[in-house]
Amino acid sequence: MKRAFTSLVGAVVEAWQELRVHRTRVLLSLIGVAVAVCSLTTVVALGGIVQQANQELSERQSGRPASLFVSAFSNQGTAIDSATMDATWAETLARYDITYGSRVLQTAQAVPFTTGVVDVQTQAVDQPYGEMHRVRLTEGEWFTDDDAAGLAPALVVNQIFWERLGSPELRTHPTVELGAQGGRPGTTAVIVGVYPVSSYETEPAMFMLADQLSAMTAARPSVAVQDPYGGGGSTQYEMWVPPAISEQLMEVVKRDFTSALATPGGGTGGVQVDVYRQDYAQYGDDPFLVTKLVVGGIAVLVLLLGALGLVNIALVTVKQRVREIGIRRSFGATAGRVFFSVMMESVVATIAAGAVGVIASVLLVQNPWTMDLIGQGLVSDFPPFPAEAAVLGLVAATAVGALAGLLPALVAVRVKVIDAIRY
Amino acid sequence: MSLLELRDVTRTVIPPDQPALTILNGVDLTVEAGDRISIVGRSGSGKSTLLNLLGLLDMPTSGLLTFDDRPVKSYSGAARDRVRGAQIGFVFQQFNLLPGRTALENVAMPLLYAEGRSFWRRKKLAADMLEEVGLGNRMHSMPDRLSGGEQQRVAIARSLVRGPRLILADEPTGALDLDTGSSVMQLIDDVATRTGAALVTITHDPAIAARARDHFRLDRGILTRADSDELAAASEALS
Ligand SMILES: Nc1ncnc2c1ncn2[C@@H]1O[C@H](COP(=O)(O)OP(=O)(O)O)[C@@H](O)[C@H]1O
Numbered sequence A: 001m002k003r004a005f006t007s008l009v010g011a012v013v014e015a016w017q018e019l020r021v022h023r024t025r026v027l028l029s030l031i032g033v034a035v036a037v038c039s040l041t042t043v044v045a046l047g048g049i050v051q052q053a054n055q056e057l058s059e060r061q062s063g064r065p066a067s068l069f070v071s072a073f074s075n076q077g078t079a080i081d082s083a084t085m086d087a088t089w090a091e092t093l094a095r096y097d098i099t100y101g102s103r104v105l106q107t108a109q110a111v112p113f114t115t116g117v118v119d120v121q122t123q124a125v126d127q128p129y130g131e132m133h134r135v136r137l138t139e140g141e142w143f144t145d146d147d148a149a150g151l152a153p154a155l156v157v158n159q160i161f162w163e164r165l166g167s168p169e170l171r172t173h174p175t176v177e178l179g180a181q182g183g184r185p186g187t188t189a190v191i192v193g194v195y196p197v198s199s200y201e202t203e204p205a206m207f208m209l210a211d212q213l214s215a216m217t218a219a220r221p222s223v224a225v226q227d228p229y230g231g232g233g234s235t236q237y238e239m240w241v242p243p244a245i246s247e248q249l250m251e252v253v254k255r256d257f258t259s260a261l262a263t264p265g266g267g268t269g270g271v272q273v274d275v276y277r278q279d280y281a282q283y284g285d286d287p288f289l290v291t292k293l294v295v296g297g298i299a300v301l302v303l304l305l306g307a308l309g310l311v312n313i314a315l316v317t318v319k320q321r322v323r324e325i326g327i328r329r330s331f332g333a334t335a336g337r338v339f340f341s342v343m344m345e346s347v348v349a350t351i352a353a354g355a356v357g358v359i360a361s362v363l364l365v366q367n368p369w370t371m372d373l374i375g376q377g378l379v380s381d382f383p384p385f386p387a388e389a390a391v392l393g394l395v396a397a398t399a400v401g402a403l404a405g406l407l408p409a410l411v412a413v414r415v416k417v418i419d420a421i422r423y
Numbered sequence B: 001m002s003l004l005e006l007r008d009v010t011r012t013v014i015p016p017d018q019p020a021l022t023i024l025n026g027v028d029l030t031v032e033a034g035d036r037i038s039i040v041g042r043s044g045s046g047k048s049t050l051l052n053l054l055g056l057l058d059m060p061t062s063g064l065l066t067f068d069d070r071p072v073k074s075y076s077g078a079a080r081d082r083v084r085g086a087q088i089g090f091v092f093q094q095f096n097l098l099p100g101r102t103a104l105e106n107v108a109m110p111l112l113y114a115e116g117r118s119f120w121r122r123k124k125l126a127a128d129m130l131e132e133v134g135l136g137n138r139m140h141s142m143p144d145r146l147s148g149g150e151q152q153r154v155a156i157a158r159s160l161v162r163g164p165r166l167i168l169a170d171e172p173t174g175a176l177d178l179d180t181g182s183s184v185m186q187l188i189d190d191v192a193t194r195t196g197a198a199l200v201t202i203t204h205d206p207a208i209a210a211r212a213r214d215h216f217r218l219d220r221g222i223l224t225r226a227d228s229d230e231l232a233a234a235s236e237a238l239s
C-alpha cells in the first residue's frame, strides 16, 4: 500500500520532469488536445444550455409535461356554451384536486397609447397560468390574490407595451384606459408586471385574468374588440399534471366532461369532447437526442484526432528515450513502474491540457454575447455552465491521455536494459 | 554468507542468423561485503556481460548466480529490480546521466524507486551526496554544463545515494584523462570504504586495477585470478 503510494507520487514526479525537459514538443502536441477538449466541452455545454433554453421556450408555449387540454364541440361544430364549460371545468379541477389549471382565451383589447389606439393581443388566463408556463417577469409580479380580488383589472404586459408607456415604475401603479376611444372613457386597468420579449417580436401584448375580462365585458360589452381574427374567441382549458397519471386523467376527464355536457336523456347528446396532451415530452423520446448525438459524435472525432497526434509524438519520443529507460531500470525501476511513468506522462499532460480546454470553454460559453445568441433575449434565467460538461471534458482528456500513453508505454516496457545501456 | 556468488556461470547469446556465441564460460566468482575486486580484460572479452550478471541486469545461461545466498532465478522480475535498486549502484564509462535534468535531479533519481523516508527526503539526501563528492556548488547545473570529471562525480553520487552494498563500476575512468581518472577512483574508493560497500571495478587500465585487493583477468570469457605482483609490475611499467 505504502509502496503503491510512493510509486504513484514517484511516477508523477518522473512524468513531470520528463514533460519539463521536452516542454516545447509537449506543448505543441497538447495544443491539439486542449482545443479538442475545449470543443468537446463547449458543444456539450452549449447542447445542454440550448436544450434547457429550448425546453423553457417550448414550456412557455405549450406547457410543462404533462399539460392536458380539454375542448368540446357539439356535432354541429359550434362551441359549447362557455358558462357550462367553465362550470364543468371548475368542478373537474376540484374533483381531482388539480392545483394547476387555467383557462386561456385569446382576445384583443383596444389600448390608447400616445401614438394612437392599438388593438393589443390579450391572453385572458387564470392565476396558475404563470407557474404552468414559467412566465418570467422583468418588472413587478405575476397576478396575486390581491390583484384577482381588486376591482380594477390587473395587467401583465410585455416589454414593448411597457416601453410604449415610457417604462413607468410599477410602484407608481401605472394605468391604461382599456377601450377608451374618441374621448369616451374606458376601463381603468393597472399594470402589475412586465415580461420580456424575444428579439423578433415587435407588437405589444398582455395577459389579464379571465374572470376580470368577463366581468369587464359584462359591464361594458363594447369595451372588448370581439372576434378580431374572424374566429369565435373560444376558451382553451389547460391543466398541468404529473406525467405519471396523465394517461389515466385524460380518460376520466373526458368521461366526466362527456357526461356533464350531455343533453338530458340524449346519450352523449352529440357532444364531442377531446382531451389531448401538447407539451414537448408527450412523445416519450428525448426530442433533442439527434442533436445530442450529432454534436457528441463530432466532438469525439475531434478528440480522437487530437489523441492520434499525441500517440504519434509519444511513440517517436519513447524511441529516443530507450537509453534513459535503461538507465532508470538499472537504478531499480521495475518494468511496471516504467510502464506507469510513461503512461503518466501522457495522462499528466492531457489533464493539464484538458483543464485549459475546460477553462477556455467556460469563458467561451459563459460570456454575454454567446448567451444572447442562444437565449434570443428570452431565456432570462440562464442555466449555469453544466458541471457534467466540465467533468466530461476532464474525463475525456484523461482517457485520451491513457489511450495515447498505452502504446508508448508498451514499447517502453519492452526495452532490453542491457542493450539500452550498451555503448 | 556472501553478497554475490557465481558458480560455473555460462552466458551464451544466439545472434540472428549466426551460430551461438559463448561470451562467458565457467565463471566462478565470490563477492563478500567490503571486497575490492578488479577485473581486467581486453575489449570484447566479456567484461560488460559479466558486470550485467553481477548487477542482476542479466541472467546466466547456465550455472548458479546467488545474491545474499539466494538464487537470483528465484526472484521475480520486479523483485530483482527492487533488490538492484536498493543494494547495487552502477557507475558507467559514459556516465549515463539523464539529459535535461539537473545534477540534483539526477542524483535523486534512484530514490524515486525507494520508499518511505528515503523517497520523501530524496532532495535532501541527494544534496548531501553531491556535497560529499565536492559538487555542492553545481547542484542545479545540467549535465552538459559539467566537465567529464564532474559528470562522473555526479554519477558516483547517484550510484551511492541509496547506500548500496555493492558498487559496480564499468570502466569508470575510461572517458577521463589520467589525473581526473585517478581522483575519481580515489573518490569511489573512499566512499566505498566509508560505507563498507563492496566494489567491483572493470577496467583495462592496470593502474586502476592495482587499487583493488583481489585481481581477476577475463580472457575470451574465462575468468582467472591474476597474480597481483604481475599487475603491480605492469602498473610500474606503465607509470
Ligand atoms: N546480445 C549480444 N549479441 C551478440 N553479441 C554480443 C551480445 N552481447 C555481447 N556480445 C558480444 O560478446 C562479446 C563480449 O561483449 P562485452 O561483454 O560487451 O565485452 P567487453 O565489455 O569486455 O568489451 C563482444 O564480442 C560482443 O560483441
Ligand SMILES: [Mg+2]
Binding pocket: B047, B048, B049
Ligand atoms: Mg564493455
